[in-house]
Structure formats: structure tokens, C-alpha cells
Amino acid sequence: MIETVTRKRIEILADAALVRRVTQAIDRAEITGWTITPVQSGKGRDGHWREERVMGTDKVLVLTIAPEDKAMKLAQDIAPILTSHGLLLSMWDVQxxxxERF
Structure with a gap:
């Protein structure tokens, strides 16, 4: 039987202009890797939105997986800009x- 371990999957929805800031926070939390995926559109509290390359407000989804202690370190680091920069951070347990790679 294959052994699994529990880790935290973390997704951060952010404006593309903030990617470097988010990935630097991931690095500071000593998380080994991340993936960035473009996001084309969505709907939230303020209604529908679409990517806007002209205005520079296109969005990305930053995905990473980490042990709980590192995930919490990342969340604490990012917390001050969640509201001010309109980021969305979610995390949950995954197997x-x-x-050892995470």
C-alpha cells in the first residue's frame, strides 16, 4: 500500500503584479516550490470580473503545498496585504x- 502524509494545499488569488511579492513570501516560509496559473475571469462579492491586461489587473492563482508549520508562517506573512491588496488565500489538508518533497 502506498503511504501518504498530510500537508496543506495553499491557493492565493492575486493580481499578477503581486506575484513576486507572494512568491518571495513563499520562499521566506521555506516552502520548496510553487506554481502560477493565469486566471481569466471570476465572480465575487463585487460581481463578475475578467482579466484586464491593458489596466494590469489580470489575476493569477499561486499554488503551493507545505507542512502545516510552514503554511501558517506563509499565512502570517501574507495576512497584512490580504485586504489592502485584495488577495484571497485558502488552505486545506491534502494527502x-x-x-518529504513538501
Missing amino acids: VIRG
């Missing part, structure tokens, strides 16, 4: 194979 991963080869847990």
Missing part, C-alpha cells in the same frame, strides 16, 4: 505521496 500527498512522497511527503
